[in-house]
Structures are given as structure tokens and as C-alpha cells.
Amino acid sequence: MTNAVAGLGLAPDAAMVTFPIEMFLPGSDISPVEARKREFYDGLTQWRSAFAGDGGAQSPMITVQGASIEDAFSRANNLMLANRWGDGLPLWPPTRERVDWILRGATQPRGRRIGIFPPRGGVTTVETCAIALAMAGGRPEYLPVLVAAVDAFLDPESGSAQLQAASGSAFPVVIVNGPIGAQIRLNSGFGCLGPDPQRPAGASIGRALRLLQQNVGGALPGIGTMANYGGVRYTNVVFAEDEANLPRGWATHAAERHAYAPGQNSISLAFANGATNIRRRGAKKETPEEDALQGMYRMADFMRVPNMPGLSGYEHGTPGILMIPGVVANTMAGLGWTKASIREFLWEQSRIPTEHLRRAGCPAWIEIDSSKVVRESIALDPWPITASPDNFIVVVAGGGHPTNSYWLQGYSPGVVGRTVDVPASFEGLLVEAERDLGPTATA
Amino acid sequence: MSGDGDSRIITVMITLEFHDPSGAIEVTQRFAPRITTLQGKRVGFVSNDQWQAFRMLPLLKKLFEADFPGIEVLPIDAFPQGNAVIGSEETAAQVKQSGVDAVIIGNAA
Numbered sequence: 001m002t003n004a005v006a007g008l009g010l011a012p013d014a015a016m017v018t019f020p021i022e023m024f025l026p027g028s029d030i031s032p033v034e035a036r037k038r039e040f041y042d043g044l045t046q047w048r049s050a051f052a053g054d055g056g057a058q059s060p061m062i063t064v065q066g067a068s069i070e071d072a073f074s075r076a077n078n079l080m081l082a083n084r085w086g087d088g089l090p091l092w093p094p095t096r097e098r099v100d101w102i103l104r105g106a107t108q109p110r111g112r113r114i115g116i117f118p119p120r121g122g123v124t125t126v127e128t129c130a131i132a133l134a135m136a137g138g139r140p141e142y143l144p145v146l147v148a149a150v151d152a153f154l155d156p157e158s159g160s161a162q163l164q165a166a167s168g169s170a171f172p173v174v175i176v177n178g179p180i181g182a183q184i185r186l187n188s189g190f191g192c193l194g195p196d197p198q199r200p201a202g203a204s205i206g207r208a209l210r211l212l213q214q215n216v217g218g219a220l221p222g223i224g225t226m227a228n229y230g231g232v233r234y235t236n237v238v239f240a241e242d243e244a245n246l247p248r249g250w251a252t253h254a255a256e257r258h259a260y261a262p263g264q265n266s267i268s269l270a271f272a273n274g275a276t277n278i279r280r281r282g283a284k285k286e287t288p289e290e291d292a293l294q295g296m297y298r299m300a301d302f303m304r305v306p307n308m309p310g311l312s313g314y315e316h317g318t319p320g321i322l323m324i325p326g327v328v329a330n331t332m333a334g335l336g337w338t339k340a341s342i343r344e345f346l347w348e349q350s351r352i353p354t355e356h357l358r359r360a361g362c363p364a365w366i367e368i369d370s371s372k373v374v375r376e377s378i379a380l381d382p383w384p385i386t387a388s389p390d391n392f393i394v395v396v397a398g399g400g401h402p403t404n405s406y407w408l409q410g411y412s413p414g415v416v417g418r419t420v421d422v423p424a425s426f427e428g429l430l431v432e433a434e435r436d437l438g439p440t441a442t443a
Numbered sequence: 444m445s446g447d448g449d450s451r452i453i454t455v456m457i458t459l460e461f462h463d464p465s466g467a468i469e470v471t472q473r474f475a476p477r478i479t480t481l482q483g484k485r486v487g488f489v490s491n492d493q494w495q496a497f498r499m500l501p502l503l504k505k506l507f508e509a510d511f512p513g514i515e516v517l518p519i520d521a522f523p524q525g526n527a528v529i530g531s532e533e534t535a536a537q538v539k540q541s542g543v544d545a546v547i548i549g550n551a552a
Contacts, residue, residue, distance in 0.1 A: 009471030024494040024552040033499050037506045044486070044545045045477050051470065060463050065456045072457040085464050093461040122466030131462045216466035226552070370527030 007121035007161065007218075011051035015043035061096070080135075085215045087207070087234060094134040102130040105143030105429060107421045114147070115154035118161040120218025124150060132211040138204035139436075141184045141429040144420045145267060146205050149174045149238070150212060152269040152416040159312060159413030163271050164219045168309060169227040170271040170411045172209060173237040173321060175395055177254035178265035180420055181240025183430055185440060188242040189326075190399030193275070193406070198441035206236035232275055237408065242397045245326025247333030253395050256339060258417030265420035270318050270393065273309055274409030278302055280328070281403040292332050296342070299405060300349035303385060306360040309411035310385050315373045318393050319386040320410040322346070325398035328405065339394045347389035351382035478544050483513040487543040489534065492524040494550035503547065517543065 017039045019032055064079055066072030076093040080086045092098065103110050103126070110127040117124045129146050133139075138146070153160050153172060163170040176186055187199035195203055210233055218224035227233075241253050254260040257268055280295030299322065310319040322342070324332075332342070357363060366378045373387055386392065393415065398406060423429075434440070478484055486507060490496045500519045507516045521541065523534050529548070538546060 009469065010474060011470050012468060014474065021552060023499075024550060026495070028495060030495065030499050030502060033502050034506060037503070037510070040503060040506075040547065041481060041510070044547070045479065045481060047477060049474055061460050062463055063458060063460045065458050067454060067456065069457055072459045076459050076461065080464075083465075093459050094464060095459065095461045099462055116469070117466065121468060123469060124466060127462075128464070128466050131464045135464060211464065215464045368525060368527070 007116065007119040009121065011049040012120065013049055013051050015047040017043060064093075084220055085135075085211070087210065087214070089234070091135045092137050094131040098134045099127065099130050102134050102138060102140050102143055103127065104425065105140035105423060106130070106147070107144065107423050108147075114151055117154065117212060117217035119165045120216070120224060122216035122218065124154065124212065124216055128216060129208070129212065132208040132215070133204065135211055136204045136207035137200075138208055139184075139201075139429075139433060141426065141433055142201050142205050142208075144265075144422050144426075145174070145176060145180065145184065145186075145201075145238075146208055148267045148418040148420045149205065149209055149269055152267060152418045153209070155414075155416045157316075157414035158269060158416045159271065159317070162413075163312075163411065164213060164217055165225050167226040167228050168273050168411055169229045169231055169233075170273045171232045171236050172206075172213075173270050173272050173408055174206070174209070174239075175253055175268045175270075175321070175393075176238070176240040176266070176420075177243065177252045177260065177268070178263060178420065180265040180422065181243075182440070185433070185437070186238065186240040188240040188244075188397050190401075192239040192397055192399075193237055200437075202238040203235045206238040207234065209236050209238075210234065231273075237272070237275075239397055241395050242326045245330065245400070246396050247326075247330045250329065250333060250339055250396070253393060254417065257393065257415055260417065260419065265422065266417055267420060268415060268417045270313075270321060270410060270415045271412040272321065272408040273411040274320075274407075276302070276407055276409075278405050278407055279403060280405045288331060289335055292335055292337065295328075295405070296345050297349065299407065300346050302407060303346060303350035304352055306352055306357050306362045307409075308362060308365045309409060311365060311369055311374055313386070313391065313410055313412040313414065314369075314377070315371050315387050316391075317412040317414050318391050318410040319350075321393040321395060321408040323395050323397045323406040323408070325400060325402065325405070326396050327400045328402050329396045331402070340389075342394050343389040343392040346392050347384060347386065351380075351384050354378075354381040354383060357383055481507065481511040481514055481545075484511075484544040485515045485517070485542060486545045486547065487517040487521055487538060487541060488519045489522050489529050489538065489546055489548045490519050490524045491526045491529055491550065493526065494552045496550040500547070500549060517541070 064075040066075050077091055080091050106126050108126050112126045114124045129150055133146055184201045185199045186201045187196050213219045254266045260266045278299050280298055282291045369375055488500050504516045507514055522537055
């Protein structure tokens, strides 16, 4: 709550009376309200904000000393954890030299204000992004994607102001289109949602975004974010669409969702709060047509659950992101499937019978939703999990193997796109990356 | 050691200077001034109708009314309820027009 009021431009110490969570549950003992009634009275009459500063100045520099490089590095990491700036993994101290190096990837002045990070309201600049990227082990050529992702994150359409603090454990998903994906070593193939020393960009960019969410946005577990589980938050999800294996005639995600031209560097940001593998391949003597159709049913069946995160993006957002490997996409394209027909199929086949909604108590959530479209959807039986087939995101990504697809369950009021600008020195940064990291992987 | 009495050990400290990563906070508006007393005042509730607010806020209303003679505490449904509406400009305008001296907002969890 203190974060929330700070995010509104108020001092971050509002008059509040707080109780353990048990009192907010059905059937609870609410007698503590009476026992502490004086705090309510004082909050309206006696309370004064203790926040003195306006905080508009530059972030200060911090100094640690150690008897050796190892000792100084250790002390810096300890200090960052003590200040609640870390994630438990080693951090690269964002020294002036390292941050200046990262800023070689900037296209705008370091002090250019991108926005305020919800819910705490920390002022976010290009330099703030560079500091986070330095801490996350990033490189200059990653900065354009991070800055674009942060800009999208801070767009009110993304819903980040609510999702940063909400209990539903949302994490941002950043889909990258355009040549920059391969250029900066983002993964689009095998293991694209996990660690890969050959393609380390996604981990650094996603971790930097998480550090910004926590350090600047105040989304500290149990304090600034009430996320029950917080899964996938070490690195969030940052990957590139596998455009090299996109079937002929299939448009990129960026073109379909944001109308960006082919070859345009861009990012697309949505929120998810679930991630699961779906085994889609057949096991016996299926024909190609049967194999494709059975896999589609398996995916739709997985989506047909009375689980309510899709409500937040019912009208304009997304119920989720379906990732299909290029080899599967090309086989399906050969059978006549398109991204649009896949979305139509999923929309029809993931509808939930009203009786299933009712027995799970879902109508109450639908009835209190702020969206008229959501409230009126209760009349539909079977109930579509999203207002339009177009809301499904279908992306070609994942290793060249036909067995699995992947579903990132959406929890996303909007899907926000941004083009990515690179500095004039970008080619030089890529040459330096090749010098530092070796040639880009080909497999 | 040479034994000449000049054998000092010199320790060179490594210094790391780095940026505070937390970003600045800007205060652009102040909280409403507190009222001097609750006696004779008009108090309202803005409720999101969640987290047992339907039980706690009426209890608070009773407590205020018992402890402060002349206080007027509006019913919990005097203003629109629910997360979808309590943050709107329309609700804020209704609260202002009601002439309340103070407002309690609840519940969050």
C-alpha cells in the first residue's frame, strides 16, 4: 500500500491500520478492529507524514571497500541484498564505468525520463535501465530491447500498475521480432525460455526488468507485491520469434498484433502467470492431419479451465501465448493451417460450459468485473475464455522438435508493442560482442 | 624481516563505487490535512467491497458513533463500491459533494 500511494505522487507513508491476513478471510475474528480503534481515530486526526524529501535528485553513489577484489565484490553484493536490491543470485555492482559502458547502447540521453515505475513510483530513466542491466550481467547491445520493454511496461494499457502488486503472480513476457533478436543473441529455438550460454541476452534483459520491477517499482515479495508464488520472476520471459522458420504466408507476431512491417525491430509485452508444456505429438500411426488435429485439441483442452486470469484481458488483452516450434508450424501450414485458423480453433474449442463455471463459483468474478463486455459474457454458453479469437497470441518459437508446444497463461489487460531503435554504433557493438563472446551459435 | 624496525605491512584497500539502483521518488501532491477532532464531524467510507469490508466497516461505524458524540458516519454504501469504481473521478466527485470531513478507504490485502 505504501508503494501504491507513492506511485500516485503522495509521500510513501500513508495513514494505515494493518492487520494479519487472517482477519481478511471469510468467517474471521474481527475483534482486533475494536481493540485497535484508537489507530483509526488517530489516523484521521493526529497522523503526520514523516517523509521529508522530494526525492527528485540523482540517485546517489554508494561506496564499499574490501581487502581484495573478491572481498569488495562480496561486500557490494551483501550490501545490495541488505538494501533489498537483489534476487539472491550474484549481482554485478553497477559501477560508473560499467553503467557508462552499457549506455553505449542508448539512443537517447541517459537522463531521458521513461516514466515512473508502479506501484512505488520510482523515476525511471535510460540510466536507471542501464544500472539494472549492469547488475543483471547485461551488455550494451541489449539496452535497446530493455528500454523498449520498460517503455511498454510503463504504458497504462499494459496493466502493470495493478499487476505489479497483485497476488496473481504475473510476470512480463517480452516477444522480440526483427533482426535484432538474432543479432543480440536472443534465443528463439531449443530452450528459448531457459538458460543458454550461447544466447544469454534473454536472461539478462529479463532479469534487469525484474530488478527494475523490484528496486524501482517496489515489488518486493510480501511488501510491495502480494504474489503468492512469484514464479518465473528471476528472469521473466524474453525470447525472439523464430522468424527464420516461420511458414511461408504466416505473418510475424509483431505484424499481426501491432501492424509492424516485416524486418522492423520491435517488442511486444504481455503478462502471464502460468507456464506449461503441452505434449502435442501423436504416439502411434496417426496421419499428419490426425496428428495436427489431436495436438490442437490437446492444447484447447488445456485452456478450457475455469481459472479466472483471462478476465483481466478478456476484452483487449490476451488469454495467453501459444508457442509452436517451427517444424510443427511448417507441417501444419502444409495442411492448410494458419495462425488465424489456429486462433479460431482454440477460441471455439476452449469454451467452458456454464455449468462448469457455476460449480466453480466463476460467475461472481464475471459479474463484478469492470468491463461491460466481461459482465455481459455470462450470457454465453459455452462461455468463451476471451472476447475474440484475435486475442490469442500464436508465436512460432521453440526447438526444432515436433513433440511439444508451450502455453503461457495470460493475465494481461493489454498487449503493448514498441519499435526498437538502435544507436548508430550498433554494428560496432555487435563486433565487440563477437570479440568478447565468440561467434554466434548456428545450432 | 630485516630486523631494522621498519617492517610495516601496507594493506591496499579496494574501493568499489556504484549507483544506487532504486531510482528517485517524487512527491507531487500532499495528503489531505488531518481534522482536529472527530466530534461533530461527518465521516464516510469508500469501500472496495472486498476482504471482509462488509463486516469491518460497519463495525467501525458503530465504534465511531459510540465514542464521538455528534459524529455522523455515512453508511458503507453511501458511495459506489468495488475495485472497478472506487478509483474513478466520478466517485471522488461524489465524495467531495457529500461534504464529508474525512474518509476511510478499505480494505486492501
